[in-house]
Amino acid sequence: MFLVSASIFTLLSFTLPRLATSSVAYCNNQDYESGALGLSPYQTYDAAPYNPVQINYALPPRDCPANSQVSGYFFFSPLGLGTSLEMSGGLIMNPDGTLVYSTADLALVGAVMRGPMRYRGKDYLTLWVSNGAILSPSGSPLIGNGYNVLLNSSYDVVANITTSGLSVGADLHEFLITSDNTALMTAYPTTAYDLQSFNGSQDGYVLNCVVQEVDIATGKPLFTWQALDHVHPSECSTPLGTPFTGDGTADSPWDYFHTNSIQKNDDGTYLISSKHCSTLYLVDASGEIIWRMGGEKSDFTMKNGTNFTFQHHARSHGPKVISVFDDGAAGWEVDIPYPRGLLLDYDDSAMTVSLLSERLPFNRSSPSTSEGSVQMLSNGNSVVGWGSMPSYSEHDRRGDIMWSAQFAASNEVSAYRLFLQPWVGRPRTPPLMSIANSSSTENVTVYTWWNGATEVTSWQLRGSSLESPLKTITLTAVNKTDFETTLTYTGSGYAYYQVVAMNGHGQTLGFSNFTGLDGTTFGKGENQTVTAHPL
Template sequence: MQLRKHFLLSFLALSSNVLADSVLFESNEYSSGALGLGPFQTFMSSPSTPAIWNFIVPYNESTSGQIEEGLILLAPRGTNVNSDGGLIYDKAGNLVWDGTEFGQTLTFKTDTYKGETVILMWSPGTILGSGVGAGYDLIINNQYEVIANFTADLNGTLADFHDIRLTSNDTALITAYQAKPWDLSAFNITNGWLLDSIAQEIDPSTGKAIFTCKSLGVASDHVNTSLCYASPGSSGTAEDNPWDYFHINAVNKDDLGNYLISSRHCHSIYYVGSDGNIIWNIGGMNSSVTMNNGTTFTWQHDVRWQNNQTQISLFDNEGTAWELDSSSSRGLLLDFDAAGNQVSFNKEWLPYNVTVSESQGNVGILDSGNTIIGWGQIPWFSEYDSNGQLLYVVQFGVGDVQSYRAYSANWTATPTTRPSVFVAENEFNTTVYTSWNGATEVVTWQLYGSTSDSPQLAIPLSNTTKNGFETIIPFNSSSTNYKYYQVAAFNSNEKIIAFSNFTASDGSSQGPAANQTVDSSSNNSTGSATPSSSAGLRSTVSPIFSTSSPLSSTGGALQNLVRLPSVLAALWIIVALL
């Protein structure tokens, strides 16, 4: 018995990077790197390998009611990430959508376009070592279809990854960078090159620029390089090695038609008119706005107007790779007094681990007043209540794992793909694994079986409540001869919204039957399976595993595992052999 226990523990340790639908709580093994530098999940019915969450500070019965409803959008990347790209999770840590097919991204958020909620994503072309990019901006609808694909309107210069925002007029605010020859003799550089930071307002339907603002062209001249806190170092010597003196990383447009632009390397926020001239600036070496106590920031990201242009939120990095200005980064909210030409401290959000995130990061103030902070280079995000009290903290990596920003958003989607099914069977039992990447409205899975003689005659077998990204449906098949299995996805209105293919344990499959149709035009869709699939059959079948909730926390790697279906079959074999 002791040998068996030792073998099982060893097996779980070896498998700890690939735990399907797993969430951990206060796991020292995770935080120490014992589970790998980028722990990830695998599934039987999907090739997805999303990062596993570790709730450093779980929410509990007293705080769970304060959590804002919605989903979490992350885009993990780094050398320790198994698969770079955009991921959507529910707030329990279960995967909802794997968008890594689009590749590595930095900006990844929801917004409104032509009255519909959409996903905005930067699609990579090139990410340079200097921390800028050249690629394309995508608008993706709630069926995960690309409905707009555009880039900068700058004679071949492509869009940078730092920001994409949509306006109420369905235009897009983006960033871009262009290398230009510049006199850098003051820095003992001959034949110098400077990196021009550019904000553009683009019509996504045409790709044409409506407005362009360049750091080397505002105020009828330029933002002088002497205002920069980042020296050229070894840069500035060639077109492919320009000096990034300004570093734009956020752009907003307000109701007056003016633009709020963040310059990380000048430690400044510029308010630029529609004519391209600077109206005022906050921070840096020559702030034209009076800054009261507690309002200083350095190396900032994600500058946003809040509360009808009376407040400004930002992620105050307080450091970069070559300089630390404080002991910790923070989220910061400033009160802006236009009449008095001053900003005052309103509140700050500090990280649980009190550390400096040297790059990236964001502050997302939600409708309830709660705030999501993405800690950028540090693979953590946190939610705070409206009073700034910490509600929970999630870690999604240990080593070189980062997410440019982290967002909480309401998102409803029905993919055009079919649900996926994987069938595992032995002499006595069949286990069906099912998932539907990106679907947000599935409540129940109904299982069907069919014989090889009648492969598309669906015989209803059971119902199982959806459980995480991948639901496990057990079935005692010892007295049946079903070759194919299929699932139907039901929504909260008990309507069928999708059918999977019929799938066999050998991987062969056939499409749904001709009479298996759904009305995809409405969330309250009606669907038909076969005459025998009556509502009276639909009694709930308890899942073979229960799913733990973030409302509780336990220590230890084995106690912290929510579910292990990806290694289930192997464990059965091991136990049987022992």
């Protein structure tokens, strides 16, 4: 079951009037920012059945909307409160705001995009998927019960990975593949617990957050850590009985700990983040806590600017350096007016934490009460996903903001995490095309797209007068500049049309089926082969 606090988001979708917009990102569009284009503007196409979020660069890069200084793609899942989103699911988007890939074709319930990860020397796209139940009862904390999937470069599902030996499946908060070809996951099983000392029932219930490492190939659990075995609820400042933490009943167990990130270090230790304890825990291979950073029982002296609360996405970066997203707020408490992305230096001899740099949002008008990520890039820059604020930005080595983009005009839309990463996708399914209803035997307009294809630089429109023998002629070719491309041909003599995806080397990547003006369709010719090198 997937339980969602109504104050955070729900994956349930309904239809409300919202204004559809163009595809390429806007640059400092005041109508977008004011909400005049709707709370969650979205893209539309002539034929492709997708409506991804529309991007607006509130702080534009120098070459907006191209943002050519950015290398790679953005991976995230817009999450909407109630009716806020036109289309939910995971997205891959270009820096210029155009769509690359939508998980909508997979028909996976509640898919949350995690981005590419490396397993056994190959890159795979990773998603979290709900077990099918999508509920949003009042008083329930944000938890998930499902599994993680690996998709190869053809977007085939090659692995399903979840927790083992627990009463629930993998939670959405963390999935990370280690260099040992294992997977780290969170889980939220319910446990009976006496809550009298917390003004609850003797026959109460808590979420006993679990950290588990699983061998991906076998599914065998290698490490299992349960919060109640190591952290007493009195260590955390989580109130019982709020809509954000649960009331301690079987239907709404108390989420006193709330694990939201895990990382395994090279020395075999684990870095665990507890949002509701406002603490990072370093845990050894036996499960014992080595130290606590932050929170009411911190083992470190937190120097100026280093205190964090209700944090997300803690990551070690070599010896003594940690990045963390400091929400500084939760549904029941606000400690800072807007979130921060922190890079911290810690000394585990002197037991002190110092601030290396901080990143601040472009829009500082509201706090972030949930979610968020800080990704450190190889050049020293960083990309921050601003949690319950629907925006993301790049920052230089000092933490200064370089540009900022938004994917909604309202905090009713958010993203759990957002990453900038390289990816090469060549779908196993063929490109798709649609002939416009206005087409005639002498004027043909064709719309084409290929969900997830990253190598396409141009499209060819081909025609054939007969189905058999099939002889195609290239009628026109155009560069690909958006998710959907329009091709037109003025002439006569062709009954059937086909599009061909080309890469930058002039090699064929894929062929669509043939489509006739009368709606007849049939597959590509036997002699039509892909000439691009296999991935």
